[in-house]
Amino acid sequence: MSVPFPPVEPPPTDWALGHLRPSDDEDLVAAGADLEPGTVLAAYRAGLFPMGLGDHGARPIGWWSPEPRGVLVPADFRERRSLKKARARFEIRVDTAFVDVMRRCADPEREGRWITAEVIAAYTELHRLGWAHSVETWLDDELVGGLYGIAVGGLFAGESMFHSARDASKVALAALVDIVSADGDGRRLIDVQWATEHLGRLGVVEWPRERYLAALGEALQAPQVRFGD
CATH class of the missing domain: 3.30.70 (Alpha-Beta Plaits)
Known part of the structure; x- marks a missing residue:
């Protein structure tokens, strides 16, 4: 598509x-x-x-609207040496397997699953309109990791990620940071909803809701993040 x-x-x-x-x-x-x-x-x-x-x-x-909110400022992303090495193992593709990424994130075997068929249909339509995107990691021509979310102005609102190969989702996140920060606009944000210990090691922090909403207003004024060519 x-x-x-x-x-x-x-x-x-x-x-x-x-x-x-x-x-x-x-x-x-x-x-x-x-x-x-x-x-x-x-x-x-x-x-x-x-x-x-x-x-x-x-x-x-x-x-x-979580209180506090999990946020990744692209400039604060922590890319350790092991992640830099892992990047070389994978091929990154963007928006080539959006529905497959959503379906893998919705795997009924996953604990805490919440992505329904209705959600997949809704975000697929947003993808068709150019708002929803997937960042994918491929290994030997097989989809082994990825994430999806919504890009509005300078905001990327991450919804979910998956991996079936070690480091595949982290590599997808690193590629997302590259995309979001490509033009150097400091207003850009990646929203991860709720912070986790794992995400914290990559640079995700918790902001009070009011701080997030104020920064969101700035991010929405930034030029639309561009995925692909």
Whole structure:
């Protein structure tokens, strides 16, 4: 599938997600609405992202704004020597296997899975419009790792990643950092939603929600991140 650039703006949402205000101690902001492209984009622009509240991500749709927020500033990415060596083992491709990456991230054997068929369909449509992207690691012409997310202005909102070969997801993240930071614009951000110890070793930090929302406003003013040629 050829991914358009610049992305195609979908019809606006009927839902006033930008007016929602999270409480101080809750990550979940609201429930309901839909996964139409205009709704999902409005959510990311307001600092929210969707994740179902039912079993394994089923409806109702929850709209989340974590406190604190996991953030990777591209300039702060920590690429250790072992990761630099690992990069040489893999081929990086962008947007060549978007649906396959999502399906691998949605593997029913994964603990805490939340990516439903409805989510795959929604993000595939955003991919068709040029907003959703995959960064993939390939080994001997086999897809062995990758990540996907939404790019809006200078924000890349990471949704999920997977690997079936050692270091494959970390290499995909390193490639993502290269893409996001290619023009040197210091307003660019990678949102990882919730920080983990593993991500912390790569440079991910936790920001208070208000700091994230302020930085988000700046990131959205940056030129659209470009994936591919």
